[in-house]
Amino acid sequence: MKELFYQRDVISILDFNRESLEVLFEYADRMLKHIDTKLSLLNGKVVSLAFFEPSTRTRLSFEVAAKKLGADVISIVGEEASSVSKGESLADTIRMLDSYSNAIVIRHRYEGVAKYAAEIAEHSVINAGDGKQHHPTQTMIDLYTVKKLFNDIDGLVYGVLGDLRYGRATTSFLYGLSLFKPKKVYLISPESLRVREEVLHVLKERNIVFEERRNLEDVIEELDVLYVIRIQKERFPDPLEYEKVKGSYKVTLETLKKGKKNLKILHPLPKVDEIDERIDYTSYAAYFIQAKYGVPVRMALLALIFGVEP
Amino acid sequence: MSEEPTLVVSKIRNGTVIDHIPAGKAMDILNVLGINGREGLRIAILMNVESKKLGRKDIIKIEGKRLSPEDLNVIALLAPSATINIIEDFAVVEKHKVLLPNIIVGVLKCPNPTCITNKRGEFVKTRFRLISRDPVKLQCEYCGNVVSGDEVTKLIAKRR
Numbered sequence: 001m002k003e004l005f006y007q008r009d010v011i012s013i014l015d016f017n018r019e020s021l022e023v024l025f026e027y028a029d030r031m032l033k034h035i036d037t038k039l040s041l042l043n044g045k046v047v048s049l050a051f052f053e054p055s056t057r058t059r060l061s062f063e064v065a066a067k068k069l070g071a072d073v074i075s076i077v078g079e080e081a082s083s084v085s086k087g088e089s090l091a092d093t094i095r096m097l098d099s100y101s102n103a104i105v106i107r108h109r110y111e112g113v114a115k116y117a118a119e120i121a122e123h124s125v126i127n128a129g130d131g132k133q134h135h136p137t138q139t140m141i142d143l144y145t146v147k148k149l150f151n152d153i154d155g156l157v158y159g160v161l162g163d164l165r166y167g168r169a170t171t172s173f174l175y176g177l178s179l180f181k182p183k184k185v186y187l188i189s190p191e192s193l194r195v196r197e198e199v200l201h202v203l204k205e206r207n208i209v210f211e212e213r214r215n216l217e218d219v220i221e222e223l224d225v226l227y228v229i230r231i232q233k234e235r236f237p238d239p240l241e242y243e244k245v246k247g248s249y250k251v252t253l254e255t256l257k258k259g260k261k262n263l264k265i266l267h268p269l270p271k272v273d274e275i276d277e278r279i280d281y282t283s284y285a286a287y288f289i290q291a292k293y294g295v296p297v298r299m300a301l302l303a304l305i306f307g308v309e310p
Numbered sequence: 311m312s313e314e315p316t317l318v319v320s321k322i323r324n325g326t327v328i329d330h331i332p333a334g335k336a337m338d339i340l341n342v343l344g345i346n347g348r349e350g351l352r353i354a355i356l357m358n359v360e361s362k363k364l365g366r367k368d369i370i371k372i373e374g375k376r377l378s379p380e381d382l383n384v385i386a387l388l389a390p391s392a393t394i395n396i397i398e399d400f401a402v403v404e405k406h407k408v409l410l411p412n413i414i415v416g417v418l419k420c421p422n423p424t425c426i427t428n429k430r431g432e433f434v435k436t437r438f439r440l441i442s443r444d445p446v447k448l449q450c451e452y453c454g455n456v457v458s459g460d461e462v463t464k465l466i467a468k469r470r
Contacts, residue, residue, distance in 0.1 A: 087431070089431045089432055089433075090429070090431075090432055091432055091433070109424060110424050110425065110426045110429050111422065111424055111425050111426065111452065111453030111454065111455075112425055112426035112427065112450070112451075112452025112453045113426050115426075115451070115452055116426045116432070116434055116452065130426075131424050131453070132424075133453060133454050196454075196456075197456050198449060198454045198455065198456045201441065201449075201456065235424075237423070
């Protein structure tokens with residue numbers, strides 16, 4: 001299964017199977033043991049971080065992960081900081097990064113950019129988010145977090161709440177869950193932010209038991225994992241549409257009291273106002289540990305892509 | 311002048327005849343095939359001729375060029391009823407119906423404005439995968455967007 005990662009592109013979580021993700025999780029466990037040391041596994045390698053869209057966790061955790069493995073990192077942060085702002089094509093920018101480095105991590109607001117970059121570059125391309133479509137490494141972290149918390153990913157009841165239309169983290173998470181055997185998945189969103197048809201198509205094709213709902217309160221009692229995402233304001237073509245749904249859902253302590261005691265809330269972050277801040281200090285909140293796992297999981301992925309063992 | 315309207319245009323010696331095109335679609339078919347007349351091919355376009363099957367139909371005759379089934383199958387986007395006749399020495403040597411291919415490259419424009427295929431300054435051909443034949447559903451291989459039914463024909467890009 002290790003071979004499945006070697007020198008490959010990481011475009012969608014659907015490019016993987018559960019066995020390969022289990023190998024990744026095992027590597028992540030090993031990385032956790034070395035998390036306070038600097039390894040030399042990727043000495044002499046250069047990793048490009050091309051972030052044409054804002055990012056805190058993904059970019060920083062990739063940078064830390066690469067550096068902890070001994071690699072050097074070069075970065076493009078925002079279009080204005082690169083020659084793309086002078087009119088250079090993305091294709092030419094990718095060619096340059098490909099010639100300066102051994103792997104390219106890319107984020108862009110256009111869907112399909114990572115696939116396009118992978119067609120151009122000879123080295124591995126890792127999708128760090130393409131528009132509303134994929135965010136495979138976030139899903140690797142999310143599933144790893146679930147596994148750490150529940151010791152299993154199968155057999156749990158999941159609620160995925162929020163902007164399921166534009167959220168790439170939730171889209172990828174649902175694709176990721178489809179590689180496992182969840183007991184049931186509730187898709188909870190306002191009508192206008194329902195999950196897209198292509199996502200439903202994948203869930204149906206993979207025989208995932210799911211149900212669309214409008215209210216968290218109706219299903220909270222059943223959930224083991226609640227995955228929340230903010231409304232993706234930046235992806236709304238029409239600001240008026242955003243105004244209509246702004247603040248349309250919020251997880252409160254009162255709602256959680258009706259749920260299971262060991263319910264865990266995941267969130268890819270940043271969060272805005274969709275989770276009551278008091279929840280941050282409860283055992284429900286798993287999103288900070290989830291963010292922390294960003295480093296070992298991305299270290300594991302890079303190690304597997306470069307074919308080195310911790 | 312003959313009373314047979316289909317005899318207005320003479321038979322071709324060698325080449326391809328696309329028959330049973332819904333009336334009025336011939337020009338769109340040529341567009342999908344990327345044929346603009348400047349290739350120098352002798353082409354006859356018959357429009358709105360009588361048809362037992364369709365009532366009225368269009369026919370395209372292309373002299374001197376044998377189009378491959380892969381090239382022609384994309385016609386199924388516009389004319390699922392179309393039939394292809396390959397002509398050699400005035401005789402039909404092959405006859406088949408069009409069948410929508412599993413991958414359609416460079417024919418449709420993705421309707422998603424933030425799909426990489428719509429980004430200005432990038433040269434990237436659209437690529438759609440057939441995920442359902444009936445009803446027709448196609449998925450953009452870049453952005454994942456699904457298009458179906460009547461929407462598909464509206465997405466055919468100008469290729470001439």
